[in-house]
Amino acid sequence: MPDFDPHDDTSADHEQFEKALLAQERDVVGVDTQDIDAMTARSLVDDPIDADVVTPIPEECVLIHKPSGAARDADREAE
Numbered sequence: 801m802p803d804f805d806p807h808d809d810t811s812a813d814h815e816q817f818e819k820a821l822l823a824q825e826r827d828v829v830g831v832d833t834q835d836i837d838a839m840t841a842r843s844l845v846d847d848p849i850d851a852d853v854v855t856p857i858p859e860e861c862v863l864i865h866k867p868s869g870a871a872r873d874a875d876r877e878a879e
Contacts, residue, residue, distance in 0.1 A: 852866065
């Protein structure tokens with residue numbers, strides 16, 4: 801059996817990855833949108849629609865990213 805090489809040990813990688821994801825989640829949840837006026841908010845939605853990057857589905861309050869087909873919940877996602 802070969803000697804243990806600590807540089808090849810990946811057992812804690814999943815923990816680091818999960819910590820990074822949790823930190824990103826906290827950042828998204830903590831986004832303050834109260835300082836955005838109505839005109840800016842409207843342009844943040846209209847610009848990608850006008851550029852034909854997303855398709856709105858008003859009944860579901862969702863934007864569909866055309867190249868990837870991924871759905872974005874407009875109430876929860878911030879980028």
